[in-house]
Amino acid sequence: MTRLLVLLAALLAPAAAQITVYSAANLAVGQNRQLTAYVPLVVNTVNWSVNGVPGGNSTYGTVSATGLYNAPAVVPMNNAVAVRATSTADATKFGQVIMTVTQPVPELWSVYPTSVPAGSFTITLNGANYSAASVVNFGGTPLTTTLLSATGLRATGVATAAQVGTLVPITVTNTGLGPVTTAAVNLKITVANPVGVTISPSSATISTGATRQFTSTITNSSNTAVTWSVNGIAGGNATVGTISPAGLYTAPAAVPSPAAVTVRATSAADATAGASATVTLQTPPPPAVTVSVSPASITIAPSVSQQFMATVTNTQNTAVTWSVNGIAGGNSTIGSISVTGLFLAPAAAPVPSSVTVRATSVASAAASATAIANIVGPPNPGTGQGTPNLGAGRFLEQASFGPTPASIAHVKQVGYDAWLTAQFSTPETLITNPAAQSSATVQDQYINRLAAAPDQLRQRVAFALSQIIVISMNKNIYNDEIVPYLQILSRNAFGSYRTLLGEITVSSQMGKYLDLAKSAKPSPAGGANENYARELTQLFTVGLYQLNQDGSTVLDAQNKPVPLYNQTAIQQIALALTGWIYKGNAWEDFSGPMTPLDTNHDFTGKSFLGCTLAAGQNTVTDTNAVLDCLFNHPNSAPFIATRLIRSLVTSNPSPGYIQRIAAVFANNGSGVRGDLKAVVKAILLDSEARNDTATPTSGRLKDPIFHTISFIRSLGGTIGPAAGLSWNYSQMAETPLTPPSVFSFYSPLYRIPRTPNVGPEFQIYTPTESVLRGNFLWYVVSQPNQFGIDLSQFLNVVGNTPALIDAVDQTLLYGRMPQGVRQSIATAIAAQSDNNGKMQTALYLAALSGYHAIQY
Numbered sequence: 001m002t003r004l005l006v007l008l009a010a011l012l013a014p015a016a017a018q019i020t021v022y023s024a025a026n027l028a029v030g031q032n033r034q035l036t037a038y039v040p041l042v043v044n045t046v047n048w049s050v051n052g053v054p055g056g057n058s059t060y061g062t063v064s065a066t067g068l069y070n071a072p073a074v075v076p077m078n079n080a081v082a083v084r085a086t087s088t089a090d091a092t093k094f095g096q097v098i099m100t101v102t103q104p105v106p107e108l109w110s111v112y113p114t115s116v117p118a119g120s121f122t123i124t125l126n127g128a129n130y131s132a133a134s135v136v137n138f139g140g141t142p143l144t145t146t147l148l149s150a151t152g153l154r155a156t157g158v159a160t161a162a163q164v165g166t167l168v169p170i171t172v173t174n175t176g177l178g179p180v181t182t183a184a185v186n187l188k189i190t191v192a193n194p195v196g197v198t199i200s201p202s203s204a205t206i207s208t209g210a211t212r213q214f215t216s217t218i219t220n221s222s223n224t225a226v227t228w229s230v231n232g233i234a235g236g237n238a239t240v241g242t243i244s245p246a247g248l249y250t251a252p253a254a255v256p257s258p259a260a261v262t263v264r265a266t267s268a269a270d271a272t273a274g275a276s277a278t279v280t281l282q283t284p285p286p287p288a289v290t291v292s293v294s295p296a297s298i299t300i301a302p303s304v305s306q307q308f309m310a311t312v313t314n315t316q317n318t319a320v321t322w323s324v325n326g327i328a329g330g331n332s333t334i335g336s337i338s339v340t341g342l343f344l345a346p347a348a349a350p351v352p353s354s355v356t357v358r359a360t361s362v363a364s365a366a367a368s369a370t371a372i373a374n375i376v377g378p379p380n381p382g383t384g385q386g387t388p389n390l391g392a393g394r395f396l397e398q399a400s401f402g403p404t405p406a407s408i409a410h411v412k413q414v415g416y417d418a419w420l421t422a423q424f425s426t427p428e429t430l431i432t433n434p435a436a437q438s439s440a441t442v443q444d445q446y447i448n449r450l451a452a453a454p455d456q457l458r459q460r461v462a463f464a465l466s467q468i469i470v471i472s473m474n475k476n477i478y479n480d481e482i483v484p485y486l487q488i489l490s491r492n493a494f495g496s497y498r499t500l501l502g503e504i505t506v507s508s509q510m511g512k513y514l515d516l517a518k519s520a521k522p523s524p525a526g527g528a529n530e531n532y533a534r535e536l537t538q539l540f541t542v543g544l545y546q547l548n549q550d551g552s553t554v555l556d557a558q559n560k561p562v563p564l565y566n567q568t569a570i571q572q573i574a575l576a577l578t579g580w581i582y583k584g585n586a587w588e589d590f591s592g593p594m595t596p597l598d599t600n601h602d603f604t605g606k607s608f609l610g611c612t613l614a615a616g617q618n619t620v621t622d623t624n625a626v627l628d629c630l631f632n633h634p635n636s637a638p639f640i641a642t643r644l645i646r647s648l649v650t651s652n653p654s655p656g657y658i659q660r661i662a663a664v665f666a667n668n669g670s671g672v673r674g675d676l677k678a679v680v681k682a683i684l685l686d687s688e689a690r691n692d693t694a695t696p697t698s699g700r701l702k703d704p705i706f707h708t709i710s711f712i713r714s715l716g717g718t719i720g721p722a723a724g725l726s727w728n729y730s731q732m733a734e735t736p737l738t739p740p741s742v743f744s745f746y747s748p749l750y751r752i753p754r755t756p757n758v759g760p761e762f763q764i765y766t767p768t769e770s771v772l773r774g775n776f777l778w779y780v781v782s783q784p785n786q787f788g789i790d791l792s793q794f795l796n797v798v799g800n801t802p803a804l805i806d807a808v809d810q811t812l813l814y815g816r817m818p819q820g821v822r823q824s825i826a827t828a829i830a831a832q833s834d835n836n837g838k839m840q841t842a843l844y845l846a847a848l849s850g851y852h853a854i855q856y
Helices: 002-012 390-399 405-414 416-425 439-452 456-466 483-491 497-506 508-513 531-538 567-576 619-632 636-648 655-666 676-685 704-714 726-731 760-764 767-782 801-813 819-830 835-848
Strands: 020-022 026-028 032-034 036-038 046-050 061-063 068-070 080-087 094-102 107-112 115-117 119-128 134-138 144-149 152-159 167-174 185-190 196-200 203-207 211-213 215-219 226-230 241-243 248-250 260-267 274-282 290-294 297-300 305-307 309-313 320-324 335-337 342-344 354-361 368-375 606-608 611-613
Touching (some): 061 080, 107 185, 119 167, 134 144, 134 152, 226 241, 290 354, 297 416, 309 320, 335 354, 390 405, 390 456, 390 676, 439 704, 439 726, 456 483, 483 497, 497 508, 497 531, 497 619, 531 567, 567 606, 567 619, 611 619, 619 636, 636 676, 655 676, 704 767, 704 801, 767 835, 819 835
Parallel strands (some): 020 094, 026 094, 115 185, 196 274, 203 274, 290 368, 297 368
Antiparallel strands (some): 020 036, 032 068, 061 068, 080 094, 134 167, 144 152, 167 185, 196 215, 226 260, 241 248, 260 274, 290 309, 305 342, 320 354, 335 342
């Protein structure tokens, strides 16, 4: 029957009838196209083939039984294939189309800049479907092209003077077999800018024999070299002064006539381009009288004396007059000072508690120096309840994980300076044998170290640094992925912040947490990971916006913060940080820092935040250059100063406080930047930190770990190395070593709702978490033996409610409990049926009150 139909079809069809295939066109590799066949035969089914291969193959593309053609992944030779439909009834009847297979079809959306001056130029292109085979064409001429991403290219070329005023078409070609070129976008060629020269400073007054550095800036030329002259004499001479090839001017030994000379920088590229500065020479004035006072800062109790010494230079008359807060000799309210510099603190701490002692030169009233005296302690030692422990207690709340009875007594005995000196030299307490421990054990040891380690200042500073430079066990889940990070923070807590940045950057632990490990130069397989570059900039060093040195944000004309950088800067930093891998190029290895693999590094030049990295630099050089740029940026001093002050002392420091600490970060007094030891000492001894009179915005809310540990320590207890409290802290939103994000447990910029005040810790002090925190405090007072706490001192006076409240007040609040709180606690005590309940209630309510929950 089938044969009969075929014969019948052959008789009925025109002799020349052939099959027609529709929908021929160009298509890119990997794309598909549906083809259809018109079959003027009774039996209208066909078999499909590509270049004679039934169904096609991977070289020429495949075609389905329904005519769906899929182009190959690689352009075939001659980039054209024949797709044929052959009648199933008569193999002599067929139709075919030629399919032209091309490279991926690129798109060109825009070119930046839209115009360039004649001469060398660099442009960036935005579009789609770019690869390493993409080439930018300038009026048909291929340019040197760099692949930035699948949507971005950079190209360099040269525009001629003849092209000035024209629009040159810019296209992109995906080269290779079957090349495809985009539509054109025009680039306007403008007149080349003349070479410009500026000199800084533009004028100066210099004493004979002195030096002054001049710098030149060249614009519109890649040749930045200049030649220097003085009064038209190359390099100058002994009469008018000399100038080095680097622009260092040395004044002559005598003032010339006229006294003004001209220093000029002339472009080496264009001798007609130059700039001049006027230098006025003078005989050096006599050295100014200077005064210095030591010690520069003290903290003493009322009625205590302190000898100050004044040193006067550049005059034979070394006598000085002494004053306190501008009053000659001082007075009984602010403290008095003798003609020999013996300062006697007043009987009661003044308000404010900080006074200024000044020594003024008798020879020159304009020459003086000051010292700060912080007067803290009870008004009349030994009489009345008072607050004899307030100063020491507040200091230890800032410098440790809370005072103990023994540490308060020690600080009162030796003073703040001596305590700090001893802590700076106390050996570092490390987590023991970390390689053999589980992550849960590491968390237990970490809490134990905060609560019991003798190097309390180091623990407190390292804890503060961990809230700036964050790694979390929510990603780094094993002990060897977290303990070395803790050791880096601890080891560098009193060292250089630049050294800390360097060690953190190449640590394998941070390499995993923020994905710097294996970040590589752009390629078809991927590109530089931006995670670490973004957080290094935003959170570890300079922040998002331009800052003044007092921590305030620089505002634009619309009163909005001025951004410090943009996404392009982050991309440039990310490229500079490529090339770091795990040790031995392992998949993951946390036994040591990462190592550089320069074949993965991007060797192009980079520019960001006013810093330029030359092309050709290797992984280590580029990384150090990035860290140096961010560390030395003007923003880093106020940014880090603000973060540390908020973690140690107060959430809302005054601009003056921030500026004073930023100045120490910038220069520790010996020309060293980023000295954390000096910064920490300055933070803790600053007059704002040592003012024991609370203000509405002073202090900071204790986070759950600090609140509970400080409570236990104040009662003479501790947390053991196997206490297993991580779950308890997770209920209070502070699982040890497991912050939820790179912003740590709470945002450093969080503001208390409906107030202008910053209060980072309030972000995790919700009603639920406050109740859970209270539950933990009750657990401590109800199970004191578990924390090594002896509550007998309170049980001994439990029958006398005022005495019990006094004991609790002195232990937890250093005598600051106001009458209203005392009355509330007394009422709650009266409702208890037994002595143990009375004692527990007094301790619990005092610990839960704002006077203990807030670190004033």
